[in-house]
Amino acid sequence: MNYQHSFHAGCFADVFKHWILILLLEKLQQKTTPFGVLDTHAGAGFYDLMGDNAQRTLEYEGGIGKLIKADNIPAAFQTYLNLIYACQHPGSTTSHAKEKNLRYYPGSPYIIQQFLREQDSLIACELHAETYRWLKRNLDYEKKIALHEQDAYHAMKAFLPLKEKRGLILIDPPYEIDNEFKHLAEALKIALHRFQQGIYAIWYPIKHRPPVRAFHQQLQKLAPGKVLIAEVMQRDDNDASKLNGNGMVIINPPWQLQETLTTNMPWLANYFALGDGARAEVSLM
Numbered sequence: 001m002n003y004q005h006s007f008h009a010g011c012f013a014d015v016f017k018h019w020i021l022i023l024l025l026e027k028l029q030q031k032t033t034p035f036g037v038l039d040t041h042a043g044a045g046f047y048d049l050m051g052d053n054a055q056r057t058l059e060y061e062g063g064i065g066k067l068i069k070a071d072n073i074p075a076a077f078q079t080y081l082n083l084i085y086a087c088q089h090p091g092s093t094t095s096h097a098k099e100k101n102l103r104y105y106p107g108s109p110y111i112i113q114q115f116l117r118e119q120d121s122l123i124a125c126e127l128h129a130e131t132y133r134w135l136k137r138n139l140d141y142e143k144k145i146a147l148h149e150q151d152a153y154h155a156m157k158a159f160l161p162l163k164e165k166r167g168l169i170l171i172d173p174p175y176e177i178d179n180e181f182k183h184l185a186e187a188l189k190i191a192l193h194r195f196q197q198g199i200y201a202i203w204y205p206i207k208h209r210p211p212v213r214a215f216h217q218q219l220q221k222l223a224p225g226k227v228l229i230a231e232v233m234q235r236d237d238n239d240a241s242k243l244n245g246n247g248m249v250i251i252n253p254p255w256q257l258q259e260t261l262t263t264n265m266p267w268l269a270n271y272f273a274l275g276d277g278a279r280a281e282v283s284l285m
């Protein structure tokens with residue numbers, strides 16, 4: 001395992017996935033009954049964008065650094081932005097962050113923690129030993145949060161169904177291994193068998209189309225009619241050596257999520273376009 005998210009924190013993929021993560025958490029909060037979240041690939045939880053790794057790639061400049069400079073950002077991004085602003089000035093949610101004083105970026109377990117109520121819980125897993133140590137340091141201790149230095153795919157067997165009987169499984173692998181899509185489809189088959197009603201959100205990179213298409217077809221067989229595909233292409237996917245776009249599959253999408261994504265993703269695709277073919281696509285399979 002070589003992947004370290006500290007090189008990529010705040011990149012466009014993070015903006016896209018964390019915005020959708022927050023939309024999902026807001027939906028879960030609409031009912032007072034408890035919900036659980038399993039974050040299978042948690043990362044370190046919190047990142048310093050002025051640290052050596054983020055400064056070496058400067059990927060955040062094409063992601064959160066670009067977003068906060070935008071004029072006329074659609075209202076649907078406001079909760080996400082407020083959370084980013086609050087991270088710069090712990091304890092404050094006022095929107096005084098500008099790119100020049102953007103310093104910190106939250107990871108998925110930190111974001112999830114902000115949305116947990118007394119009755120909710122989070123299980124976060126991270127396999128990389130050093131990253132796991134950072135995760136333990138970066139998340140405030142709370143009884144309702146359980147951290148595990150554990151393999152994501154084992155965790156999906158060990159922790160599903162969630163004890164709350166409703167909730168979200170965020171799956172965000174590094175795609176370091178060639179057959180990650182195959183592992184994912186196999187793990188999802190077992191997971192859906194154990195916890196059919198869970199909301200599953202799976203991020204994936206789009207380099208070229210064939211492996212993505214095959215993955216979609218496998219998921220469609222597992223949960224026909226319940227697979228929401230959301231993709232932002234930053235350019236055409238005809239050069240497989242580049243990250244051309246980002247996708248999120250949401251299995252069992254909450255009510256009206258499709259409409260929110262359909263309305264707002266074209267703005268993202270347009271603002272973050274890197275070349276011909278930039279577009280947003282949302283469909284239910």
Ligand SMILES: C[S@@+](CC[C@H](N)C(=O)[O-])C[C@H]1O[C@@H](n2cnc3c(N)ncnc32)[C@H](O)[C@@H]1O
Pocket residue numbers: 001003004005040041042043044045106107108109125126127128131150151152153172173174
């Ligand atoms: C893309 S990063 C996660 C970022 C995080 N979800 C976020 O949004 O802030 C992927 C993480 O998965 C970890 N990882 C890789 N293989 C894993 C596995 N089999 N089980 C659990 N974690 C794994 C990596 O060490 C890395 O920290």
